[in-house]
Amino acid sequence: xxxxxxxxxxxxxxxxxxxxxxxxxxxxxxxxxxxxxxxxxxxxxxxxxxxxxxxxxxxxxxxxxxxxxxxxxxxxxxxxxxxxxxxxxxxxxxxxxxxxxxxxxxxxxxxxxxxxxxxxxxxxxxx
Amino acid sequence: xxxxxxxxxxxxxxxxxxxxxxxxxxxxxxxxxxxxxxxxxxxxxxxxxxxxxxxxxxxxxxxxxxxxxxxxxxxxxxxxxxxxxxxxxxxxxxxxxxxxxxxxxxxxxxxx
Numbered sequence: 001x002x003x004x005x006x007x008x009x010x011x012x013x014x015x016x017x018x019x020x021x022x023x024x025x026x027x028x029x030x031x032x033x034x035x036x037x038x039x040x041x042x043x044x045x046x047x048x049x050x051x052x053x054x055x056x057x058x059x060x061x062x063x064x065x066x067x068x069x070x071x072x073x074x075x076x077x078x079x080x081x082x083x084x085x086x087x088x089x090x091x092x093x094x095x096x097x098x099x100x101x102x103x104x105x106x107x108x109x110x111x112x113x114x115x116x117x118x119x120x121x122x123x124x125x126x127x
Numbered sequence: 128x129x130x131x132x133x134x135x136x137x138x139x140x141x142x143x144x145x146x147x148x149x150x151x152x153x154x155x156x157x158x159x160x161x162x163x164x165x166x167x168x169x170x171x172x173x174x175x176x177x178x179x180x181x182x183x184x185x186x187x188x189x190x191x192x193x194x195x196x197x198x199x200x201x202x203x204x205x206x207x208x209x210x211x212x213x214x215x216x217x218x219x220x221x222x223x224x225x226x227x228x229x230x231x232x233x234x235x236x237x238x239x
Contacts, residue, residue, distance in 0.1 A: 056199065063195050064183045076182055 015050075016043040053077060071095075135162060172196065 019042050023034040060073040071092045078084045138158065145161055146153050179192040197203040202212060213225050 059195055059198060060182065063179065063191065072182060076178060079178060 012043065012047055015047055016040065019043040019046060133166070136165065138162075141165065175199075 016039070020039050023039050023042065026032075027034055056077050057069045057073050060076050061067065061069045064072070075085065075088055075092070078088045141161060142153070142158055145157070175196050176188045176192050179195055180186065180188045183192070194203060194209055197209070197212075203209055210226055213222055217225070
């Protein structure tokens with residue numbers, strides 16, 4: 001029980017820190033100041049929002065008879081607000097393309113390695 | 128103005144339902160507002176159900192889609208499962224349809 005409390009405290013502290021950073025960048029952009037209480041309130045709201053998000057994502061993944069949460073579930077959570085869903089759509093496409101590029105790179109690397117293996121390294125012949 | 132072709136719930140039904148849940152006197156001019164809200168509600172709910180069904184790669188809306196929707200709306204929690212709500216709000220003939228074991232006197236009657 002105490003252990004879980006410490007864990008949540010740690011998580012909340014991390015969220016609070018990140019929230020502070022984001023608020024600082026926004027404050028620099030707008031020329032406004034965030035009070036400490038405001039930042040703390042935003043952090044707390046974020047924490048509880050994460051709770052609902054987690055439950056929703058779990059429910060959506062189970063609904064599609066999966067045990068793994070994937071991009072479709074996240075899109076479904078953000079479906080309510082149009083701007084957010086378009087943004088997430090863009091992000092997911094970017095991620096997918098990056099993933100594709102990485103895959104191709106890896107494939108090329110493996111092909112190269114195979115070539116080297118077939119040619120036979122002179123260092124390997126010493127064993 | 129909405130088209131006359133739009134399907135709506137009967138006026139008396141909506142009024143009685145609203146009166147029943149409001150537990151106070153309800154004036155007549157509330158009805159158009161409530162009806163408008165109902166239309167919007169149905170539109171939104173159908174969109175949600177469509178999304179949930181397509182998420183599970185189905186083209187038919189099933190009971191579990193509705194359960195998921197109600198869970199997101201906060202009507203269903205772990206403390207109040209769907210059967211509790213059915214027993215609370217629906218009349219007996221619908222309860223028999225949804226929960227086959229729910230008959231008066233709690234006797235299980237085998238199907239003829």
